[in-house]
Amino acid sequence: MELGPIVYGSPDVARESLVEMAEGGDELHEAVLEDPMCQALFAALWQNYVLFAVLEPGGPNRRILKYSYGDEFDLSERRINSLDPSEIIERAWRPDRRAFFIDCPGAWRAASFHVEIAIPSELRIRDAVLWDLDLETPLGDWDHDVNRAALYADTEAQDLHDIQAYVEVSPERAGHSLQAAMIASAVAALLWAGALSGLDATNPGPAVSILLAGAALFSGVSANLGEHRLVRMIYKTGRRLLTTVALMALIGSVSLAMEIPDQHPVCVWTAAAVVSSLAAARLSWSAFRASA
16 A cells, blocks of 8 residues: 555545545555544554664564654753863853753663654754663764754663663754844943943933843843743753843943933943843854854
8 A cells, every 4th residue: 555645645635545546446445445443543644753664574573663752851951971071161162052861761671772853943953872871881873963863772782771862952053042142242232332422311212212122122032932841941041141131231221211320320331231241242152153
């Protein structure tokens, strides 16, 4: 039976394919078309993933394939050697990269084990491998810089008991990272421009309006409704820094509008500009080191 139209086509295309083959006199397709259970199974096949497994001819008579899918994993960051100096340097070199393990219970009982890891489109898998926590060694080959990791390990001839998938994820550059860096840099530049101009408390409207407009852009970048929790975890630090920049803009606006501490609150704007510049530098570095 040809499953291509059923797997890759729409429900209408799948049904039309079955009807055409059944009308051509194929008894098998006629039986499938008339059986409600078969139609329900084909509907499930269209809506979900298809598992392909390669079985060598002449193998054991009894072979069991087990498939499972899940997305409720512990995403708390755990590194293989978190205190290793090279690991610390790596975290500074790629500040928004996050590492975590995915439990693979029962993998050690199988003759071989395969796992695929899919992540949201805003992120990229930098490194992934099946890892033996007892021996602290990788099993199989590493996947580097991919959108979807496909990991495999031959576990039949090894004495393994605790297998997990080690995954390192980083943000894509063309997205929240770049936008946050640009907004923070723009607000910091406005604060420096105001501080260097000497400010004028008698006419604070333009300065306040410009700063509030720049800070308002923060809401567009920081909005996280409907985001995957992994995306929120990756961008958590960046959004905190962007919140700090927005707060500095608000402090500058209030100090000028309310003449605090005087009519020319240059010191307040200078301090806000310094803090915003530091945050903008960190966000810019994150964007520069993000996945291209």
